[in-house]
Amino acid sequence: MTMNNKMRQDPPADEEIKIILEKNLSAVKKASGVLALLSGEEKNKLLASVAEKIDKNREKIISANKIDTENAKGVIKDSMIDRLTLTNARIDGIIGSINKVIALPDPTGTFEGFTRPNGLVIEKKKVPFGVIGIIYESRPNVTVDSAALCIKSGNGVVLRGGKEAINTNIALIGAIKEALRENGIPDECIFLIDSADRRYTLALLRAKGLVDLVIPRGSAGLINFVTENALVPAIETGAGNCHVYVHEDGDLDTALNVLINAKTQRPSVCNAAETLVVHESVAAEFLPKAARALLEKNVEIRADEKALPLMEGAVPASEEDFFTEYDDLIIAVKVVSSLEEAIDHINKHNTKHSEAIITRSIAASDIFSARIDAACVYTNASTRFTDGEEFGFGAEIGISTGKLHARGPMGLNELTCTKYVIKGNGQTRG
Numbered sequence: 304m305t306m307n308n309k310m311r312q313d314p315p316a317d318e319e320i321k322i323i324l325e326k327n328l329s330a331v332k333k334a335s336g337v338l339a340l341l342s343g344e345e346k347n348k349l350l351a352s353v354a355e356k357i358d359k360n361r362e363k364i365i366s367a368n369k370i371d372t373e374n375a376k377g378v379i380k381d382s383m384i385d386r387l388t389l390t391n392a393r394i395d396g397i398i399g400s401i402n403k404v405i406a407l408p409d410p411t412g413t414f415e416g417f418t419r420p421n422g423l424v425i426e427k428k429k430v431p432f433g434v435i436g437i438i439y440e441s442r443p444n445v446t447v448d449s450a451a452l453c454i455k456s457g458n459g460v461v462l463r464g465g466k467e468a469i470n471t472n473i474a475l476i477g478a479i480k481e482a483l484r485e486n487g488i489p490d491e492c493i494f495l496i497d498s499a500d501r502r503y504t505l506a507l508l509r510a511k512g513l514v515d516l517v518i519p520r521g522s523a524g525l526i527n528f529v530t531e532n533a534l535v536p537a538i539e540t541g542a543g544n545c546h547v548y549v550h551e552d553g554d555l556d557t558a559l560n561v562l563i564n565a566k567t568q569r570p571s572v573c574n575a576a577e578t579l580v581v582h583e584s585v586a587a588e589f590l591p592k593a594a595r596a597l598l599e600k601n602v603e604i605r606a607d608e609k610a611l612p613l614m615e616g617a618v619p620a621s622e623e624d625f626f627t628e629y630d631d632l633i634i635a636v637k638v639v640s641s642l643e644e645a646i647d648h649i650n651k652h653n654t655k656h657s658e659a660i661i662t663r664s665i666a667a668s669d670i671f672s673a674r675i676d677a678a679c680v681y682t683n684a685s686t687r688f689t690d691g692e693e694f695g696f697g698a699e700i701g702i703s704t705g706k707l708h709a710r711g712p713m714g715l716n717e718l719t720c721t722k723y724v725i726k727g728n729g730q731t732r733g
Contacts, residue, residue, distance in 0.1 A: 317502060324506045327494050328461065328513035332434050334492035335459025339431050341488075343409030346455050352482035353451065354401040360478040361394050367474040368443065375467045379441065382571035382631045387441040387467055397447045403697040404451045410715040411457050414724075424726040429719040431457035433515040436507050437700070438529055440465040440521035446475045448698035450493055456718035459492045461514065463507060465521070466499035473497055508533040518713070520701045523628060523654065538709060540701035543573030543656040544628045545686045548645045548671070551582040553661035555589050557683055559596055561661060565685040567600040571630045573702060574657050574689040578625060578635045580645050583609065586638050590614050593636075602632045609638035625652045642667055646674050653677060655704040657686040678704055678711040 315323065341349070357364070368389040375384050414428040435458045437449045446462055453460035464472045472495055480490040496503050508517060508529060516536050519529040523542040530539050547565055549558040565576035581589055586609065594614035597604055605620035606613075614636065624635040625648070639645045649658055659681035660671040668682040679689045679702075689712060691699025696714030703709045709717040 317506075320500070320502050321506050324496075324503060325510065325513060327491075328434065328507075328510055330491040331459040331461055331494045332513055334489040335431070335434055335457075337489055338454065338459060338492050339411075339433075339457040341457065343412075346409065346457070347405045349482065349486045349488060350401055350405050350451055350454055352486055353447075353454070353479050354398045354405075356478040356482045357394065357401075357447065357475065358398055360474065360481075361391065364394065364471065364474045364478070365389055365391070367470040368468075370470045371468050375441070379467060380571075380631060383441055383467075385569075386571050387443065387471075389443055389471060393444065397444050400444070400448055400692065400698040401451045403692065404455050404715070407455070407697050407715055409455070410719050421730050422728060423730055426724045426726070428722045428724055429716075430722045432718060432720055434459045434461065434513065435700075435718065436461040436463065436510075436514045436517040436535075438463045438504060438507070438517065438519045438521070438525065440525060441467040442520070443468045443471040443475060445520055446472050446495075447479070449700060450476075450479050452698055452700050452715060452718055453493075456715050458718055459494075461494045461496065461507060463496045463504055469497060469499065504528075505532060508535060508537070511535055518701050522630075538701070538703050538707075538713070539705040540703050540713070542628055542654040542704065543575065543702070544578070544626065544652060544654045545574060545576050545657045545659075546578045546580055546649045546653060547576045547659045547661065547686065548580040548649065549582060549585060549589055550642065550645075550660055550662035550664065550667050550671075551584045552663050552667070553582075553585065554663060554683075555585065555592070558589060558661040559592060561659065561683070561685050562593060563596055563600065565659065565687055566597065566602060566634055567632065568685075568687055570632050572687075573628070574686050575630070576634070576659070576686055577627065577629050578637060578649075578652070580637045580639055580648060581610070582642075582645070583638050583640050586610065586613060590636070590638075597634065600632065602634055604634055604636060606636040607638060610636040628654065642670060646671065650674075650676050656702060657681065657689040659684065659686050678702060 414426045416426045418424050439445045476495045483490040511534050514535045518538050519526045547562050590613040598616050604617040605624045606617040607620050620635050655677050657679040658675045658677045672680045691712040691714045694712050700713045
């Protein structure tokens, strides 16, 4: 179920958009009830079929993706085109993620039970939310990850991908819907908004009663738009202004390895490091080495006044640089005089995503871990590990940087909520 070409070319009035979307969302809500009743075995069979259809349709999917990547050239940054691009190896990775979701326990139906003195039997069950909206940008793997996680957790899903990936997403959803139909499941349980008109996004965010939860994945601008406009529950995710802090007694070889991995292994993703913070007592020894290693990886260095003379090729940093999620081969550098100053700097500038300290001091590690306000805090390891698959959750639906319901990588369990089922034999309350 998608909007037709005429609708994409001739944007409807706001009220017409609302009517179109509500009709489709109502169908998703109805179809989600079928998913919610499937057993774990039935959901796994369905996901295996999804993986098979994506494999069989890979040439069609890659052809559609080539159209998107060609259209994106000169429009978005090269690092973002990398996130958009699908290859056979990346499709293998998508299929592998589906298989990992299949291997996970069914998150629904489990319960805790207890009996009250009056004889009431109270069961606390994990159940699907119902309909989940995912709003994201140029990462087509999110399309499949979201669909797989929602199928396994029994939720209907509404997908609003970025315009850069529209042809790829249509091809991927086509393969998923084929699997749904072959398994006797209404394909309306997955709905792709295939219009670039932002009014559809706004209507989705205001669809109270039809959408139970919205999860944005993407830039700070996208996340802010969602959280500022949503009338349905929304989880803040994704924006990643992550830091690596080299403490005064950190191992500098470890620091260099972690820094280069966190910054350059895949700079376009939200768990990549954007700022290096270094204690002044090791700055003179560490920063020249760091500069040479970063420059070898074509990283632009923006350094504060203390770091600038120690880093060959660096340019002066502005205050804005320390608030910026670059998603690119750019890094800001700050020199601090204490652990306290490092913590204050990070908490002021970060996005509550992932932060790392390099230290041999257990006390410094404990203080940093306790006081840094972030979903994930690392000691002597790269921020790049903040990922549902790396945490053993299979695919992820996003990285929550908020503090309600879920925080950090969100997997299957975070796509369920609680329902109490109470059984009695005629009890009444006096």
